[in-house]
Each structure stands twice: as C-alpha cells, then as structure tokens.
Amino acid sequence: MKTTWRAARRRRRGVAGGLLVAGTAATARRPPVVVAVILLVTVAAACRQDMHDQPKYQPFERNPFFADQRASRPLVPGVVARGHLDADQAFYTGTGPSGPVTANPLGSTRDVLLRGRERYDIYCSPCHDRVGSGEGMIVLRGFKQPPTFHSERVRGVPDGYLFHVITNGFGAMASYASQISARDRWAIIAYIRALQLSQHATLADVPESERTTLGAAP
Numbered sequence: 001m002k003t004t005w006r007a008a009r010r011r012r013r014g015v016a017g018g019l020l021v022a023g024t025a026a027t028a029r030r031p032p033v034v035v036a037v038i039l040l041v042t043v044a045a046a047c048r049q050d051m052h053d054q055p056k057y058q059p060f061e062r063n064p065f066f067a068d069q070r071a072s073r074p075l076v077p078g079v080v081a082r083g084h085l086d087a088d089q090a091f092y093t094g095t096g097p098s099g100p101v102t103a104n105p106l107g108s109t110r111d112v113l114l115r116g117r118e119r120y121d122i123y124c125s126p127c128h129d130r131v132g133s134g135e136g137m138i139v140l141r142g143f144k145q146p147p148t149f150h151s152e153r154v155r156g157v158p159d160g161y162l163f164h165v166i167t168n169g170f171g172a173m174a175s176y177a178s179q180i181s182a183r184d185r186w187a188i189i190a191y192i193r194a195l196q197l198s199q200h201a202t203l204a205d206v207p208e209s210e211r212t213t214l215g216a217a218p
C-alpha cells in the first residue's frame with residue numbers, strides 16, 4: 001500500500017513539475033483560464049494526504065481510554081504466538097523433568113551433522129575454531145580464550161548442558177538464542193560430539209571393514 005501511494009505521489013509530482021516548466025514557455029499561447037485550471041488541479045492534487053495521517057497509535061503512546069493509559073495492550077494471559085507453542089520443554093530448554101537432556105533429540109544423521117557443521121562454522125568457529133580447541137580468529141585477536149571441547153570435562157557434559165550454554169551464554173560468551181533456532185542448536189551439539197570424537201577416537205571405534213582404508217594394519 002505504502003509503496004503504491006509513494007509511487008503515485010512521485011508520479012503526481014513529476015506531472016506537476018513538468019507542467020509548470022512547460023507552462024512558463026507555453027503560457028503566452030494558452031488562454032489564462034486553462035493555465036489557471038491546470039495549476040489549480042495539480043496544486044490541489046499534491047495536497048492529498050491519503051493514508052499519510054492515519055488516526056492510529058504509535059508504540060508506547062498514551063491512550064486515556066484504558067485505565068493504565070497505555071495504547072499498547074499487554075498480551076492476554078496464555079497467548080501463544082503462531083508457530084511458537086514450544087511445548088516440548090526438553091527440546092526447547094535442554095532440560096527435561098529428570099535434569100539435562102542426555103540424548104540429542106535429532107540424533108546424529110548425516111543431514112543433522114552437515115547442518116550442524118555449517119552452523120558451527122558460522123557461529124562458533126570464530127572463537128572456538130573449526131576443530132573446537134578454542135583458538136579461533138577472535139581469540140587470536142585478543143578475546144578471552146574459551147576452554148577446549150576436547151577435555152575430559154567437556155567430553156563428559158550432557159548434551160542438555162551444551163544446549164543451555166548456547167541458549168543462555170556462559171561467562172564471557174553471549175547467548176545465541178536469538179540467532180540460532182532450537183533445532184539448529186541441537187544440530188550444532190551433534191556436530192560438537194563429532195568434533196570431540198574426531199580428536200579422541202581409537203582404532204576400535206572404526207568399523208572393522210573401514211580400518212584398512214585408514215592405512216592401519218588389519
């Protein structure tokens with residue numbers, strides 16, 4: 001609506017401007033009444049305000065109609081924004097009835113890991129680096145160094161704890177709740193587990209059929 005109105009106004013202005021310029025050269029040849037009518041029509045048209053001045057309230061404006069004088073009304077209790085029911089508490093907070101979630105609800109399929117790697121590389125690697133040892137570019141430029149993901153302690157924390165850290169932040173690290181959806185947070189966690197395994201695996205973790213491809217003795 002707005003653009004259309006603006007475009008129309010621009011067009012009107014263009015026409016008005018053109019007529020006035022042309023008018024100066026052609027006034028001598030046109031009867032004065034015609035010139036006056038054209039001027040009147042264009043000037044009157046330019047004065048239209050249309051939707052410009054709407055009888056509406058801006059956010060946080062005062063409105064004496066309500067007892068609390070606020071034009072912006074509080075949400076009705078229990079209201080849920082469309083698409084945000086978020087009823088699965090374990091999925092959306094990382095903590096279930098029996099404490100932090102221990103099993104990633106997305107599992108660790110190839111798609112989940114690929115998505116997790118992509119999001120991790122975007123949001124986490126600037127500090128935690130691509131492998132998770134905590135020497136990302138921002139750290140090399142002076143930001144506080146995060147702990148490595150490859151310590152016994154971080155390998156042992158439940159998935160729900162990692163979810164909590166991404167969601168709420170941790171010390172010097174900010175919350176990523178507004179940038180990373182809950183689903184992507186779980187995907188990142190699956191990928192962090194893959195990173196941890198990549199730095200802490202033994203030959204016994206590799207399926208027997210794959211061992212020869214690693215150059216190991218069969």
Ligand code: HEC
Nearest residue numbers: 123124126127144145146147162165166170171172173176
């Ligand atoms: C701007 C830098 C930065 C980014 C980006 C960042 N972190 Fe951190 N992270 C830190 C720092 C610094 C700490 C240590 C905070 C402290 O001890 O004060 C930390 C700590 C952590 C910890 C360790 C918690 C513990 O118990 O020791 C985890 C897990 C973690 N971050 C995960 C992530 C994940 C996942 C992402 C991406 C979604 C991420 N971080 C993005 C800087 C960052």
